[in-house]
Amino acid sequence: MQSGVARVRVRGIYATALTELMLAAGFQVVQASQVIASRLGIPQLELPADVTLKHSDNEPSELVVVGYTWAAEKVVEVLRRELPYSFYWVSRLPLHATVKARVTGSRDGRCMTSVGGVEAELVTDECPEPGTALVAGVVRPGVKPGETPRLAPGPRVIGDYAILYQGSQPRVTISEHIRSREKRAELMSIAADYTSRGYSVHWRSSARSATAETLRSHLEELANQLEEVAKKAEQGSEGIYSEGETVAVVRLSRPDKEKLDKLRSKTTPTMPWHHSVKSTAPELSTVVDYAEKLIPHGVEEEKLLLGLLDYLAERLQQTRTVKIIHVKPNGEAITLGEATVASASRENGRLVLVLERRVRSRGVYDGLGVEKEPGDRIETIVDTGSWVVKHTYYSRSGEVKGTYYNINTPPEVTPDAVIYLDLEVDVVKTREGTRVLDLDELEKWANLGVVTEELKKRAIEEAEKLAGKLQKPSQGAVTR
Numbered sequence: 001m002q003s004g005v006a007r008v009r010v011r012g013i014y015a016t017a018l019t020e021l022m023l024a025a026g027f028q029v030v031q032a033s034q035v036i037a038s039r040l041g042i043p044q045l046e047l048p049a050d051v052t053l054k055h056s057d058n059e060p061s062e063l064v065v066v067g068y069t070w071a072a073e074k075v076v077e078v079l080r081r082e083l084p085y086s087f088y089w090v091s092r093l094p095l096h097a098t099v100k101a102r103v104t105g106s107r108d109g110r111c112m113t114s115v116g117g118v119e120a121e122l123v124t125d126e127c128p129e130p131g132t133a134l135v136a137g138v139v140r141p142g143v144k145p146g147e148t149p150r151l152a153p154g155p156r157v158i159g160d161y162a163i164l165y166q167g168s169q170p171r172v173t174i175s176e177h178i179r180s181r182e183k184r185a186e187l188m189s190i191a192a193d194y195t196s197r198g199y200s201v202h203w204r205s206s207a208r209s210a211t212a213e214t215l216r217s218h219l220e221e222l223a224n225q226l227e228e229v230a231k232k233a234e235q236g237s238e239g240i241y242s243e244g245e246t247v248a249v250v251r252l253s254r255p256d257k258e259k260l261d262k263l264r265s266k267t268t269p270t271m272p273w274h275h276s277v278k279s280t281a282p283e284l285s286t287v288v289d290y291a292e293k294l295i296p297h298g299v300e301e302e303k304l305l306l307g308l309l310d311y312l313a314e315r316l317q318q319t320r321t322v323k324i325i326h327v328k329p330n331g332e333a334i335t336l337g338e339a340t341v342a343s344a345s346r347e348n349g350r351l352v353l354v355l356e357r358r359v360r361s362r363g364v365y366d367g368l369g370v371e372k373e374p375g376d377r378i379e380t381i382v383d384t385g386s387w388v389v390k391h392t393y394y395s396r397s398g399e400v401k402g403t404y405y406n407i408n409t410p411p412e413v414t415p416d417a418v419i420y421l422d423l424e425v426d427v428v429k430t431r432e433g434t435r436v437l438d439l440d441e442l443e444k445w446a447n448l449g450v451v452t453e454e455l456k457k458r459a460i461e462e463a464e465k466l467a468g469k470l471q472k473p474s475q476g477a478v479t480r
Contacts, residue, residue: 006071009049013060013278016040016268017260018053025078031206039267048160048206051075056249060279061257061419063250069094072246083256084454085409087329087421090248091141091149092118096163097244098155098226100233103132113151116239118142120149135233137165141247144331155230157222157242161210163202164222166230170195177205190215194223251327252279253409253421254384269295272305272349281414287311302349309346315415316344322355324380326408326422329445334422339380350385351413365393367428367437368402376401382411382418387462388427389420402430407463423451423459427466434470436463 008027010019015036019029023042030045037044051067053075065075080088093099093115101113101120111127113120113136122136137156142149154167172191174184190212191201207215225242233241252260257275264270269292277288291304316322324336339355346352359376375396382389389408393401405427408420424441427434439460446456 006050006067006074007045007047008067008071008075009052010036010054011052012055014055014063014260014275017263017275018063020263020266021078021082021260022053022075025082027075027078046209048204048210055279059251060282061252063252065248065250066095066245069243069246072248076246076248076250079250080452083250083252083259084452085253085255085421085458086452086455087251087253087327087331087450088248088452089144089250089331089450091143091246093120093138093141093149094240094242094244095138095141095247096156096158096165096242097138097240098157098229098233098242099136099138099151099240100236100238101134101136101151102238103128103130103134105130114238115149115151118149120151122151122153124153133238135230135241137167138244141244143247143249146330155226155233155242157225157229158244159218159222159225161204161207161215161218162222163204164194164219164226165200165202166198166226168200170198170200172201172203174203175205175207178203178208180208183208186212187215190219194219197223199223199226249331251331251421254412255410257412265301269293271295271301271308273308276412277308280412280417280419284415305349306346309349309351312351312413312415313344313346316341316353316413319415321416322353323417324355324382325417325419326406327419328422329424329450342379348385350383352384353380353382353413353418355380355382355418365402365404367404367426368393368430370401370430382413384411384413386410387458388466389418402428404428405466407459407466423455425459425463427463427470429470434467436467439463 006027007030008022009031010022010029016039019036019040022029029042030047030049032042032044050071053065056062056064065072099115101115104112104114106127111122111124113122135155136151136153138149139152140150152167154165156163156165172188172195174187178184187203187207194201229242254276261270261272261274271291274288277284295301320341321338322341323338325333327333337357339357342354342356344353357378359372360374363372365372377394379392387407387410389406391404395401407423407425411418411420424438426437428437442456442459445451
């Protein structure tokens, strides 16, 4: 746990491209898989990682960065620079850190605390009185907005090979990635001396390649650290007392996946939309795998993309309905409902969809400020080459009620869904004129670091360019 050249372990469907990115940024890649090591010509260094970079098991379009804060921050900095059109969320409390928390009271059956101004839930059977100060360990860091960090009573510290903590019934757990029975038995034996002293031990995956002597020495160092940290926390005020790990989640946009496609193509045949298909339409993975086998035989990558787009267009016309999913900067993936595919076609290197929805309820269309009535028809145009999704609202008789232009990253299209990152900014056109909406929302997410400065700038440029085209000279200035 020191500054310097960070050791990065890379895993998952983006591994080749991300390894290229990490090596170019000057990181040391460790524990590379045999495939990646062979593909990139790097050694398989069995050293503990300072930070791990992989795709999320729950959402393949998301990257997860987890590691010592000094190293994780460096990795996130590189990702933000090289993949600027994605969303970034960073933990509010370090995972496995020791904190001094102040109980604020019970809410909805949960015991709530404050740690340096960050609200966190204390996992406990009985909530102490409000104002009580206690030492706890962070067991869930809270990454996306709306995710509340969770604490467990007792201090904890983390090292290259193990996590040591107190506060619960002493036990030993071992990473699922350590499968050798002999190694697992050795780890249980080494940890026994510490459980007898009231400690709990979790062996990390890197312990599989360390000697017994190294692991014994490591646990003793952690025990000394834990004692020192616990003492400081007991005597100190509300705050963080050990380093822990930073956790960051990156929701990748299609433009950034395309950059990863190009990085991957440096060392292995890769067609455009490779990572988009792998992450959003795994059922088409074999189609992409087969297509990439043709590249060494002289088939051009762009021609393969045209074939994929034609195939998707045919599938969509057969499917007839798709979900429209937009991912908000707060992490929510909102489904606008199912739409009927009126048409799907390939235009040059883009896929263009015309979708239709029927309105069944009354109300008011957000942003437009016009009446919503049963029987209204909403026509949506999706162009994978555009940063705008256009929604036109028609009355039952066919009269245009207004047009809503959603500013978003260029969409990804699967056989049953359209997916994009919503950039909050919208442009609306009604009889009253043209307006740009929610620039303040975009600014808020940029200030929070979820939206990069480059992405904010692109969103504003797209909105202003579109509003300028729609604005009639007689309407005067665009309002914001």
